[in-house]
Amino acid sequence: MRAIILAAGMGLRLVQPEGQQKPKCLLRFGDVSLLERHLQLLKAAGVGEIVFVLGFKHEMVEAELDSIDWKPSTEVVVNSEFSLGSVLSVHTAAEALTRGGDVLLMDADVLYDERVLDPLVANPQAHINRLLIDRDFEAGDEPVKLCIDNGVPVELRKQVVAGLKFDTIGESVGFFRFDERAARRLAEIVADYVATGRANLPHEEAVRDLLQERSQTFDIADVTGAPWIEIDFQNDVKRAADEVLPQLNQLAGVLR
Template sequence: MKAIILAAGHGSRLLPLTLTTPKCLVQVGGRAILDHQLDAMAEAGFDGAVIVGGYRIDQVAAHLAARDGGVPTELVFNPFWSIANSIGSVWAARAYLEAPFALMNGDTLFDAPILRAAVADPVRGVTLVIEPLDEPGLDDMLVEAKGDRVVAVGKHLVGHQATDRSLGLIVSTGGGAYAEALRAVIGEDEGIHAYHHAVVRRLAETVGVRAVRIAGDVRWQEIDRPEDIALWQHDHRALADGLSRS
């Protein structure tokens, strides 16, 4: 199982931190977001990672070259990073989409057990990792799920009832279904401006997508704004303090 990390964008909502630094290299708790991700993948048993870069990709390349150990990495360039949405980065990684993969955003931190659980299930097909929705957040990718089946996914679910939020973690056990859906979505009018979850939506409407809900005692955090950095650091500092007292 390889990870595909979408890390091409600018990260304008993290300015001024991303003024001269790609978002995936922004420091959270003293380490780059990308290092958090790669270390969690190593702990979860991944075979490697494909990083899709764009904005200041030279810095990403230098950072990967300086890493000592961990999962093997490959860097792919998305030349459309400034004009296309996240689906453009998936398109740049299309050569890897027929083998088993776990696709994730380059701005999201996961505890390793989330990654282990996402790839542990042997059921074939495409899986979306979700968590129950208490109250929608500003940037949530909303999901309607019935049991373990994804019904709909999108920023706005017109005609659907949001039950969960997506973690942006998509797993495929291999085959051509995901790549075929990607080609269909990006080929539509304005397809390059779609979020890559549009591929999941298309699969949910055709061959089906399985939903996997995370346990309540694991943590993840999308790093979109400076306050998200503070929240992740606070939660993990509190966790560390609790473990030391026990």
């Protein structure tokens, strides 16, 4: 199993001191960067093949990787047009996406408990497609909503289409597992986005297309109750430090 971690963006919505901007994966909580937390949690879960998609100030991230001196070494691919959407980052990682075997596609800017990762790495030989849902979320325009009808994902978007039929709604954690066939199809969809001038879109749009064409079967893992937060705004940094990190420190895990 391989993890592809998207860490190319500029994080423009996160206000940082002038001249001190850095990739969000380098934010530190409990004196451990988000980047290193990903590495530790994936290692504990048995995922040793890790690919980082970098862009904005990628040298800083590569320096952090060097300082950690992680073994086995992680792969790095660089999206030079990182100011565009994350669709382009996924396209940049197309070779890793289509190399074979199951793939985890993960946002880098998430502080999370190992219980969020557990459903994605379960049964590594099973070759499955899996989405994560948190039913305890704050309504609004920001969360990417995952809507399910009778066990089938029917929507993955910030704005839910009016009149859509579903029986369950929650927030998508932003981590996905794809089997080899689904990963190759996602790579094709993403390539079409880039070829048709839609590289500025978030990669969830391509995943949404994959879900809605129903060419693959996806199951849903409910991680409601497990602490996690995606860090987009300055208030998220405060919540991560004041609310989420203390919960992680109280739970058995690989990091304290």
